[in-house]
Amino acid sequence: MLAKSYPYYLANKAVYANEKLEVTNKYTQEVATKVALADANVIDEAIAAAELAQGELNKMPPYKRQQILQHCVDGFQARYDELADALCLEAGKPIKDARGEVTRLIDTFKIAAEESVRINGEVTNLEITERAKGYTGMYKHVPIGPCSFISPFNFPLNLAAHKVAPAIAAGCAFVLKPASRTPIGALIIGEILAETDLPKGAFSILPCSRDGADLFTTDERFKLLSFTGSPDVGWQLKAKAGKKPVILELGGNAACVVDSDADIDDAVERIIFGAYYQSGQSCISVQRIIVHEDIYDHFKTAFVEKVKNLVHGDPSDENTFIGPMISVSEAERLEGWIKNAVEGGAKLLCGGERDGAMLQATILENAAPDSEVNAEEAFGPVSVLSSFSDFDEALKRVNQSQFGLQAGIFTRDIYKAHKAWDELEVGGVVIGDVPSWRVDNMPYGGVKESGLGREGIRYAIADMTEIRLMVLRTPNK
Structure with missing residues (x-):
């Protein structure tokens, strides 16, 4: 059974601000529950909190990020039936398919937990010419910074997971806009994340109207936008996103x-x-x-x-x-x-x-x-x-x-x-x-009107991190 109402999550905290968003049972078309809807001021507050949290996340060691992801795996397993029933109701997904998606949600977070301690760098030979004699290069991957995520209605658990889980693994704060038609699964993910010791502001999950969501795309405090949805909307968002990298997983007619x-x-x-x-x-x-x-x-x-x-x-x-x-x-x-x-x-x-x-x-x-x-x-x-x-x-x-x-x-x-x-x-x-x-560990994405970039935890982590090089000179070598 769904709760009578659900909060949004602002800077890791549940906020029962209102009950403006009605979520329907897609089979009966009856209102099943109500959800708090965020406005532009709340979104702005979430972005500011994410920006503040990023410094602490940069210092968080990989094993702690892994523990957070494993806590999520345990929480999803404990609430397996609740997640499947909610998905069946809010998305109209046949219950067998709903259980399959919950299983994939768990798999996706498991993969992220494994990958979180495998974000490695490399020593690079720079002595390719006399000019570079005595120089050594090495690089590591560092979090790109706060990320903006917009997820769709058709896989409201696992497609949100393919954004959230690699962000936690990489050490990126994020603000997620779940689909207004199917927000419940993402909010349950938020409830479980709120039990962890992620720094305040590391995540916000904010159902909101499309009209009020412009900051998810345009705000320069976000260092990456990842969108899954229709091609028309995706390409419009890319055009408005400014300097930040944009990952688009769009449509197809396979x-x-x-x-x-x-x-x-x-x-x-x-x-x-x-x-x-x-x-x-x-x-x-x-x-x-x-x-x-x-x-x-x-x-x-x-x-x-x-x-x-x-x-x-x-x-x-x-x-x-x-x-x-x-x-x-x-x-x-x-x-x-x-x-x-x-x-x-x-x-x-x-x-x-x-x-x-x-x-x-x-x-x-x-x-x-x-x-x-x-x-x-x-x-x-x-x-x-x-x-x-x-x-x-x-x-x-x-x-x-x-x-x-x-x-x-x-x-x-x-x-x-x-x-x-x-x-x-x-x-x-x-x-x-x-x-x-x-x-869920394979590189997944398309070309042409089907989008840009690849999902799959390791590939998403690559997008959510940047290479930082160090050059070391040894004098008189």
Whole structure:
């Protein structure tokens, strides 16, 4: 059960300032709880506190940062069911998927705890010329400073964790803006962090309106901005961010190629997961499915039959696979895209019906390349089937996208696997599985409209630290 109300966290402390933000049960659309909403003055205070805390964090030894991260791991494990139930309610995520995300939250903090004591430097040979005789170089990584984090609604626990955990590991103060539709998970993380001995101001977690959040982007006291969300918003924020580095994890319309030698039954099972888990609300959800013509009919028959039998309904039901989309308006948008595709010549193989925020798992065939369901990010339970005859042509079709996050290739040909890895314009190529697969220590991110930089704890720590060089001269060497 959710609490009646939740605070925001300002400079490590819970503040029950108001109950302005209503958080709904995404299945029933009823108000489930209320959350304190921060205004611009509170955000400014949080940034000032982070700036003051940074000096103490710079001095905190790695083993203490590791202890803080391990405390979080223990706290998440103790509150596993509470976190999963909250996620199921506030995000409409089927309970099995919600438990999976809590597990990943724990994994992400575990990885950060391990990496926190492995932030090393290097001795560098500078004697590359007579001029440098007697000089030695060495460098270490130091915290970049206070960080601004903006996280999305679709993975409100783990995508917040991919910002918070490496910041603690690196020794950076931070202010986090969780998604207004799904703030509860981040606030529970804040509750557990508040139990630690992080210096005052080391963290603030502030749900706020988009209009009031300009300081998260523009304030020069922040030394890095990390944003996960839609491309339109992400690129706008980058343009306003000033001199600070910006990490963007944005959208996608991920493609999956199924070659003629693939195990069809295995490909069907994995692509159903990739396209429809948590109602397709993932930036690496399988959206475009490109199948070799020799196996196309077999694949289509099996795929359509299984998708038709997916269980839709209450996300708290253990049997539910398809829950509600995040809002009625989002379901209406995607319903309109499906209708537009059909009017443009696509064939509706199954689904397409909507009831409130519930949209049936949908398969379209041969949608026009410029239709929204092909060219844009659907971010919902829809996939588009088409066939190919030539593998090189299939790769070109994958690349015919404004996005470039991840791609999946089902093939047993090692040469084709390497060709895909060489030629696909994406951040990650997954062989023998869907692009929706991610483990939390791998470098994850995209190119083109899909963003800048990489998540994955070690890679995020690299962004949240700076190299500081020392040169040592030995006279008369």
